[in-house]
Amino acid sequence: MAEKRKYRKRYCKYCEAKVDFMDYKDVGALRFSLSERYKIMPRRLTGNCKRHQDMISVVIKRARAAALVPYTVTRKTVVTAPFENLK
Amino acid sequence: MRNYENLVIVKPTFTAEEIQASIKAVEEVITSNGGEIAATNAMGMRKLAYPIDKNERGYYHVIYYTVAPSSIAEIERRFRINEDLLRFVTIKYDTNREVTAWKQLVEKANKSAEPKATEETPATEEAAAE
Numbered sequence: 001m002a003e004k005r006k007y008r009k010r011y012c013k014y015c016e017a018k019v020d021f022m023d024y025k026d027v028g029a030l031r032f033s034l035s036e037r038y039k040i041m042p043r044r045l046t047g048n049c050k051r052h053q054d055m056i057s058v059v060i061k062r063a064r065a066a067a068l069v070p071y072t073v074t075r076k077t078v079v080t081a082p083f084e085n086l087k
Numbered sequence: 088m089r090n091y092e093n094l095v096i097v098k099p100t101f102t103a104e105e106i107q108a109s110i111k112a113v114e115e116v117i118t119s120n121g122g123e124i125a126a127t128n129a130m131g132m133r134k135l136a137y138p139i140d141k142n143e144r145g146y147y148h149v150i151y152y153t154v155a156p157s158s159i160a161e162i163e164r165r166f167r168i169n170e171d172l173l174r175f176v177t178i179k180y181d182t183n184r185e186v187t188a189w190k191q192l193v194e195k196a197n198k199s200a201e202p203k204a205t206e207e208t209p210a211t212e213e214a215a216a217e
Contacts, residue, residue, distance in 0.1 A: 021188035024178075025094070025130070025149065066094050066176045067145065070136040 010047030014056075022055055024062040027069060033060065037073045088153045090125075090180040090189045093117070095166070096145040096173040099132065106146050109171040114150060116165045122154035126196035139173045151193045 013032065022029065033041050033048065033056045040060055043053045063069040095113055097106050114124060130147035139145070154162070159177065166175045180189040 020184055023188075023192065062176060062178065064136075065174070066147075067096065067135040067137060067139060067174060 012047060012049040012052055014052035015049055019052065019055075022059045024059045024066065025068065027063060030056070030060055030063060030069065034069070038070050088123075089156050090151070090153050090186055091122075091159065092178040092180065092189070092192070093150045093152070093162075094176040094178075095148050095150070096135075096139070096175070097148065097171055098173055099142055099144040099146060101146075101171070109169075110148050112169070113148075113166070113172070116162055116169075117150065117152050117154065120154060120158040120162050122152045122158070122162070124150060124152045126151045126193040126200070128196040128199065135173075142173060145173050149196070151189065151196060 024030075033046055033053075035041050040057055043050070046053075048056065060069060064071050093113075095110070097109050101109065110129075114127070117124060128149040128151075130149060132144055132146050135143060135145050163175075163177060166172055180186055
């Protein structure tokens with residue numbers, strides 16, 4: 001009983017910023033909810049609320065369809081700096 | 088009438104004029120089906136996150152428009168036939184929140200398009216004055 005909280009309280013970053021709508025073309029903003037291998041980060045790690053997690057998952061899937069974000073990153077298909085625009 | 092957004096990726100093997108021509112053809116498809124184009128945003132040549140039909144790059148172009156929901160099927164069918172396009176993504180903006188976001192996106196796209204036009208005209212005037 002009375003075990004101390006090991007981690008600080010998680011909060012939703014998007015709620016704090018009062019995000020109402022996410023644009024799938026804004027790839028830099030999706031970075032936060034993507035892992036190194038471009039998987040969608042789970043809610044338990046990012047601390048997103050359910051509402052914003054639902055929004056971000058839809059937006060990331062749209063960005064994947066538009067080839068803005070890769071579906072998978074394996075050793076064979078390593079993307080070097082994919083967020084940088086092609087010059 | 089409903090608000091939509093279409094992102095099209097044109098083949099990178101084309102020259103600049105061919106790309107512009109195919110984009111015009113895409114816009115023509117939308118307008119001929121009763122759509123009104125509110126704004127366009129050329130994102131330009133970008134590297135794709137993954138190869139599509141062995142292409143590593145693609146020319147991104149975004150079109151914001153309003154059209155009756157019934158004609159979206161026809162527009163998408165025409166896009167599928169079009170071989171200039173690597174990929175297209177159609178997004179529907181339906182709820183109030185999404186519609187306001189759509190209006191903001193249109194404003195943003197128009198603003199980013201306008202300064203270029205205004206910059207160009209003064210420059211030519213100055214050149215003429217000199």
